[in-house]
Amino acid sequence: MVVEIVKKANLQGGAARVVRDGMNVGRLVKGLAKDSRVPRRNKLIFAGVAAYVVMPVDLIPDWLPGIGRLDDLIMLCVAVDSMLNHVPQSVLDEYWEGDQALLDGVRSVVSTAVEFVPPQLMRTLYPNEPH
Numbered sequence: 001m002v003v004e005i006v007k008k009a010n011l012q013g014g015a016a017r018v019v020r021d022g023m024n025v026g027r028l029v030k031g032l033a034k035d036s037r038v039p040r041r042n043k044l045i046f047a048g049v050a051a052y053v054v055m056p057v058d059l060i061p062d063w064l065p066g067i068g069r070l071d072d073l074i075m076l077c078v079a080v081d082s083m084l085n086h087v088p089q090s091v092l093d094e095y096w097e098g099d100q101a102l103l104d105g106v107r108s109v110v111s112t113a114v115e116f117v118p119p120q121l122m123r124t125l126y127p128n129e130p131h
Contacts, residue, residue, distance in 0.1 A: 024098035031095030032083050038091065042082045045125055049079035077113035078125070085111055086126065 032038050033046070053072050062068040084092065084107045096103055114122070 021098055021102060024096065027097065028092070028095045029083065032087060032091070035091060035095075038083070038087050041125075042086055045082040046079045049075045049082075074113060074116055077110040078117055080106065081110040081114045082125070086129075 029046075033043060052075055058068075058071055060067055060071045062072075084103070092103070
């Protein structure tokens with residue numbers, strides 16, 4: 001299906017890859033959201049962060065230059081981390097059709113970004129995991 005969309009839109013090079021990767025990420029998130037093996041807590045974290053990111057009220061106002069979107073970015077990393085780094089690899093493999101190196105890279109980036117989240121928040125989100 002992704003290949004058909006890329007061909008139909010006559011996309012080439014980087015644009016085609018962005019579309020392909022975006023479709024693969026969408027398929028992964030949709031699959032994980034419906035999968036009963038993904039802990040409910042992870043789904044709630046993901047949904048809560050998605051709601052926070054689209055809300056007009058922020059911890060750090062978006063209009064502040066340089067740091068205005070920082071809270072959204074960090075929270076988005078928490079959401080992605082909850083789905084990629086706290087779900088068994090076998091479950092991820094069922095839904096990920098893209099390049100494994102891309103998935104590993106995203107996992108690495110969000111793991112690094114989550115290090116900036118206050119430890120108290122991470123303990124609240126994942127009480128049974130070491131921090």
